Amino acid sequence: MSANATALEHAHDDHAHHDHHQTFITKYIFSTDHKMISKQYLITGLIMGFIGIAMSILFRMQLAWPEKSFTIFEVFLGKWAPDGVMDPSIYLSLVTIHGTIMVFFVLTAGLSGTFSNLLIPLQIGARDMASGFLNMVSYWLFFLSAVIMCSSLFVEAGPAAAGWTIYPPLSALPESISASGAGMTLWLVSMAIFIASSLLGSLNYVVTVINMRTKGMSMTRLPLTIWAFFVTAIIGIVSFPVLLSAALLLIMDRSFGTSFFLSDIYIGGEVLHNSGGSPVLFEHLFWFLGHPEVYIVLLPALGISSEVIATNARKPIFGYRAMIASILAIAFLSTIVWGHHMFVSGMNPFLGSVFTFTTLLIAIPSAVKAFNYITTLWKGNLQMNPAMLFSIGLVSTFITGGLTGIILGDSTLDINVHDTYFVVAHFHLVMGISALYGLFAGVYHWFPKMFEGKMLNKNLGYVHFWVTAIGSYAVFFPMHFIGMAGLPRRYYSNTAFPYFDDLADVNMMITVAAIITAAVQLVFLYNFISSIFYGKKGPKNPWKSNTLEWTTELKHIHGNWVGEIPSVYRWPYDYSKLNEDETDYVIAGQDFVPQTVPLQENEEEMNH
């Protein structure tokens, strides 16, 4: 099959000469082709997601049935679950690693890495990324960091357990929790490599979008997916290095006796020499990335859903320019709101006021986006493909989760719900579930592009969506209420507080819903794997979409287009556009006008 493709390229494409002969290693492992790299990101991300979700089920079981013995604990946790009862320290490790894996490895690399790689060259009309080699290095650094993170699970003293925010001194002092020894070291090393990977990827995305757009593809003709990936990459470049510096300083505090974050500590019966440092400094550095990170996770998902909703509604996305403006506004604001994680950290209350102000400002572009999605559905001709369902689901959870942000962003109200389950419910809905829906929407929508025309089974997709949609609301909506009861997060068990006894039933209900929701992801996994091998081949442009990626052949070739790269004559959202007499669509009998179609005679010219 590869011979066939090569022959084709040689016949038509002068750009694809460097592609003559591919061994298994250059094609599947050290590939510099953005399509292959995107698949590598996706599959690695899904495996990490599987691990992360499995962990959450383990600690949810402990929360629902505190200190009960389960064989499953014994099997997976071994010495950390004597007689099948989960140990408090491994509970903290599970929580920590679940957060780290889901935020960074699944939703940052698995979502943005996958779809930026796949779609940026294909949708802007480029043969590949600006640097295929750096792109490959970026993936393999990510892979390496994932391996290191997973290997930390097998460390004698246990994997990192200081929460995914790894606040020192807890994360700096093995005396305070044994997991802050080798486990924490591996965590920091893994994250440092991850940041390098993310930076290489982001720089590549930015350069590619700026320089390599095809003829006619002005910035205001880019699909919103590309805008989202582009801006996400910029936020990443601005904020990830700050996390690296925080990690480096923490490494120095841990290993070289410096005192950036440590001061006046008495632990294990002796006074440490450290003096003059401040953990609050770490919090600032961490959240300077940590908050933009939320948008690094979310913007790609919103970009994907913009594209999927417009295509499946057979309507242009409502307010294209307002959508771009919102993305830019969110990106800008996201870098100046980090302090809302620190209202009660002991920083100056005046700073709290400033951060409340900027935080509530960010609700405005978010609201604009939500309204625009809803208006896009209005008077559409909605094609209920699984990707569409996940996109609608995303808008729903984005609204639900976003609204509670108004409570948490308000410094006053944060006082009493800070670090309770209210926060857990909020961010899981608004960034966890929403971004996962974006990931799924992307996979269902672009699966044919990734796997040479093969399509995912739609009925399994429907089962997957509806059970997930019900399940995730059943998990996270009631969680707000136990948060309002003042139940702190990261508690191994609430048995020490009889006051919380009446919440036990809710906790059980949440866990049962979580188990069902997690189980239905296996349906997706089955669908994904079996469709790679046995999926039905669909047409070249299955969703009747306007964007450039659907003009490529089903068969993957290095260089994407056989022959010349197509030129672009319009924006990507001319769905259901009528001709000037309003008798028929611009192209008679076809409700979409691909970007490669020049302005027609009987067509009104728009701004794009």
Next chain:
Amino acid sequence: MTVFLVLIVIILFAVAIWQMNKIYALSKGNSSGESGEVANGKDNRINAKLMVMFMVFLYFLMFYCFWHYSKFYLPEASSAHGSKYDNLMFISIALIMVVQIITQFLLHFFAYKYKGKKGQRALFYADNDKLEFIWTIIPVIVLAGLIIYGLFTWSDIMNFDEDEDALVVELYAQRFNWKARYAGEDNILGDANVRFIEGINQLGIDPSDVDGQDDVVTQELHLPVGRQVIFKLRSQDVLHSAYMPHFRAQMNVVPGMITQFSFTPTVTTEEIRKTDYMQEKMRTIQEIRKEKSKELVAAGEPALDDYDEFDYYLLCNKICGESHYNMQMKIIVESQEDYEKWIKTQKTFEASVAQ
């Protein structure tokens, strides 16, 4: 109960598999159809209906949670600033629920109403500056209101004025317990640093500081009702957070610096125990514990302690190690006289060192 839930899971799972099988069989039958894996008219119809059902489910879930779970909300605040907090919280929740109900309705209703049909034309509607303006300006106005209200309350709480008779108390966090240090007769806390920790001087009070001699270190936090308390928070090891949910009070405890928070308790422990809310809550919890105790005794384990009297508590709300979940201190709010009686029974720093 556990068995019952496990059964439910198994049954639901079986139903799910059965359904999936059915759908899968259907999909096999359909494959000869024109559309393959792309949604056809039938898929649009079914999923549009499911959208409506999902909306009903979502509304039911929200209603159910508010109906059954809002009783878990903390009782009315027991501190002076707390009523402002509760008020703001109520307004915010009411507001976001209104928005939530409207937007979720529009989203799911449109998804149902405009489901794809053969021959149906979508409306080419790309832009409308007026609409965009409207839904930019409405959030701006609403949020401006919330921000202003919020910030005034925030600055009231955080930039407190010190009353003349304010009580100064240090909350001292060490893994995994809390201690309180009262400033004594002079109402000035003596200097302290971890480097002074030695023997009985667990809080590291500077023995040479005169102000510290009359300080009183206790295991319980007693607060006189109606008198402003200024908390100075200090940690000896890692980050902790002093969380007193009933007083709407929380502040992190940071090694190397002194953080502070202040409130005026308004409801004594005796009073809150007598409220309907607390009586009802205690009854429910007591029943749950009796149920559980029966199971435990049947399994040959000791029964649970009674929990029929509520006490305020201070808990740790920043992950601090293995026993983080068990780091708490009892708070007792009482009359000024009772407080004075109690504090007299406690030893001063000077007296405890002299021993």
